[in-house]
Amino acid sequence: MSKAAPAKKPAAAAPPPGCTLDINDPQVQRAAIRIQASYRGHRSRKELREKGPPRVLEPLKDVVLIEGSAAKLTCRISAFPDPFIRWSKDGKELRDGPKYRYVFEDPDVVALVVRDGELADLGQYSINVTNPFGQCSDSARILVEVPAKIQKGPDNTKARKGATVTLTAEIMGEPAPDVGWTKDGEDIEEDDRVFFEIGSTTTTLTIRRATPEDSGKYEVYVENSLGMDQSFARVDVA
Numbered sequence: 001m002s003k004a005a006p007a008k009k010p011a012a013a014a015p016p017p018g019c020t021l022d023i024n025d026p027q028v029q030r031a032a033i034r035i036q037a038s039y040r041g042h043r044s045r046k047e048l049r050e051k052g053p054p055r056v057l058e059p060l061k062d063v064v065l066i067e068g069s070a071a072k073l074t075c076r077i078s079a080f081p082d083p084f085i086r087w088s089k090d091g092k093e094l095r096d097g098p099k100y101r102y103v104f105e106d107p108d109v110v111a112l113v114v115r116d117g118e119l120a121d122l123g124q125y126s127i128n129v130t131n132p133f134g135q136c137s138d139s140a141r142i143l144v145e146v147p148a149k150i151q152k153g154p155d156n157t158k159a160r161k162g163a164t165v166t167l168t169a170e171i172m173g174e175p176a177p178d179v180g181w182t183k184d185g186e187d188i189e190e191d192d193r194v195f196f197e198i199g200s201t202t203t204t205l206t207i208r209r210a211t212p213e214d215s216g217k218y219e220v221y222v223e224n225s226l227g228m229d230q231s232f233a234r235v236d237v238a
Helices: 026-051
Strands: 055-058 063-066 071-078 084-089 100-106 109-114 123-131 134-152 157-159 165-174 178-183 194-198 202-207 216-224 227-237
Touching: 055 134, 063 071, 071 123, 071 134, 084 100, 109 123, 134 216, 157 165, 165 216, 165 227, 178 194, 178 202, 202 216
Parallel strands: 063 134, 134 227, 157 227
Antiparallel strands: 055 071, 071 109, 084 123, 100 109, 123 134, 134 165, 165 202, 178 216, 194 202, 216 227
């Protein structure tokens, strides 16, 4: 038997109109040059990014945290290979967990979320970024705002004539609140016998050489830009 003659390949179909490129066309040549230049630029940027140490592209910014809410510190970085991220507060490392959450939003955006804001969250926060080629860091503050409040009001007091009476209240607030005392609805005018002191967390009203006229209803009040609070106590001198 004789071998069959090989089948002839069909002729290639002509491309549809408008789908051919003339490499001698000046516009085509200019476009090819732009594509090559763009690729070389992208490749060189990538190589530089891979070989360089981490860099901060957009630094951290101070944020205000309202009591009971959450705050987020955001930083844009450049780092390759993937870096090791460490957050700290006032020099102490923060662990990723329910209170502090490490967030990675984009390949170059990292953030720290601080939940359940309280006055203790006030401080300096830092990010440290490390990869095999080096490290970088940045810092910002979280400023905490807390409505003025009285944590514990003064106690009702009974005293003998001539004794020293003290009424103390535990207070808090950020910004630091204004503090005042009244007796029977009237502002107390301080002198060397009746005066009050204001500390960072307490205020104390002192009545020296108490007399029956000092008996009455005493009020302590605190106020800042976020709110106010008050508390009352009864003093009886006999």
